[in-house]
């Protein structure tokens with residue numbers, strides 16, 4: 378091999394040995410053996426030699442080409458093995474590493490409070506009933522003794538789907554649906570979503586939850602209402618909870634009342650929680666209005682009943698001392714996990 382070819386071979390070997398990737402190697406192949414490559418050029422230069430020297434020269438260049446190709450092939454196998462190893466290493470799973478903790482959810486304070494309320498009433502023999510959230514105006518208002526011109530029907534408060542259909546503004550509508558079935562006596566609670574066209578703030582939301590209660594039987598009196606709701610309050614807020622009934626007005630009950638519980642933070646001495654009064658308003662209630670019974674074909678001379686309506690959020694906020702209702706709707710797991 379002449380000096381020139383030896384130089385090309387040495388250079389090729391040095392470059393191939395230095396190639397760090399299959400791409401590098403390919404570049405070298407193009408530069409050496411490609412159509413315009415160095416070795417190809419040398420081969421072409423053969424034309425300038427006298428014919429008798431050409432066979433020997435040709436053999437030499439072919440030898441050179443072969444050696445370069447072999448060197449390249451060896452390097453290629455080595456690099457390919459490295460690539461495979463790197464890939465395997467990258468894909469290797471260390472099964473001895475600790476597993477990622479799966480994010481476990483948590484019951485919402487409303488759910489916890491509702492479970493508690495249901496447990497108390499089911500314990501007293503009540504049935505849990507559900508009713509539709511999209512409700513006829515009739516069931517939400519008319520059948521509850523709320524006539525067409527009543528201020529509660531103002532569009533400001535009620536979401537109307539059409540003139541006859543609303544998003545229910547109170548779970549009291551379920552009272553009507555249960556009475557309509559015609560099975561007496563009745564002892565039921567009905568939890569669920571209600572809707573009012575309110576702006577969102579710390580104490581308001583256009584969608585919130587109520588729990589309705591209804592008892593109808595012979596000889597049901599206001600004393601039964603008081604006894605039942607006092608027991609409910611003691612079970613929910615603690616044995617030493619006292620209750621107080623204030624006269625109020627609801628169209629579907631007569632007489633009507635609001636029930637306060639003694640503040641379970643200060644036990645009635647007055648604190649920030651109860652705004653200094655020692656009492657916290659908790660629900661509305663009353664004896665089912667005779668007209669409401671009559672509209673369902675129940676004889677108010679034979680049957681009487683009481684009803685009540687509790688705001689579920691109000692209970693959650695009080696029970697868990699949460700001071701902003703919006704926290705209940707954001708569903709931030711860090712918040713929910715505290716209860």
Ligand code: DAH
Nearest residue numbers: 547549661662663684685686
């Ligand atoms: N529906 C009433 C409201 O949304 C709450 C209520 C009060 C329900 C008295 C009753 C009741 O059943 O007797 O404000």
